[in-house]
Amino acid sequence: QQPVQSPQAVILREGEDAVINCSSSKALYSVHWYRQKHGEAPVFLMILLKGGEQKGHEKISASFNEKKQQSSLYLTASQLSYSGTYFCGTEHRGSTLGRLYFGRGTQLTVWP
């Protein structure tokens, strides 16, 4: 039930854009996005809920396609601080709500 993330790694120059995808084989209730710096705790970025509602804390956008069971995270005009590993976590309908299944992560590196 682990979601699949793509790409595995992205290298950008400051100011460039990136898209990170998350795909599940199970029907989704919500998709969570987190960013983790090496050796630190994951930091919440955004939740996308069934029905299209988004809850986020940063200037990062995302989409949630319920039919395709996919979500994409859009990072525009990337900054050096965007570097880190991005994880999607999925909540599944029919499973214990609140329990998240995490992808393997996408490593994003932003160079000056």
Place this chain on the structure above:
Amino acid sequence: DGGITQSPKYLFRKEGQNVTLSCEQNLNHDAMYWYRQDPGQGLRLIYYSQIVNDFQKGDIAEGYSVSREKKESFPLTVTSAQKNPTAFYLCASSTDSGTEAFFGQGTRLTVV
């Protein structure tokens, strides 16, 4: 300030010894989770608890045990039965489904 605290940050143990990792939260969250993180693997769920005195196995519970005697506390014991215990362990909590999970700073356990 509300948050979730893990201790210690680094832990070294000899093979064959049990070790307990601490996780405390003052966010008044009902649900708490333990994840294990290995390079390239993402976050894998060990155990979770949605209410005091109740907990469920996650995907990799073998060799681990937990207790939830208080709402604020969810300690994890890594037993000698865990074949490869060296890893980064993360504790998290949340209020309900569809809400963000708050993570502790993690404990890096090294077994020699």
